[in-house]
Amino acid sequence: MSDDFRKGQRDGLRLALAVLAAEEAKWEALLGESCSWRTNNIREVRHKTLQVAQTRVQTLLNRMTPKDEPRDAELVAALEKAGL
Secondary structure, three states: OOHHHHHHHHHHHHHHHHHHHHHHHHHHHHOOOOOOHHHHHHHHHHHHHHHHHHHHHHHHHHHHOOOOOOOOHHHHHHHHHHOO
8 A cells, every 4th residue: 555545544544533532522511411311321322432432543543653653743632632
């Protein structure tokens, strides 16, 4: 595979991480807000699912990133904000 293709893959994974972080923040704000235990339970499951997905995407991104490539400061800040 070419370097451009791999860079495109990594950019796609970074975009996926950003989307997952936004969705997680949305569900985190809704945790425990409903009077219904069933709704609260579903929200907790969705929130946890998004956290697991973020971890898996981050692991894949780490495996695809060459060790000698300098880490982008914006990416590092976004990952720290997401808690990864």
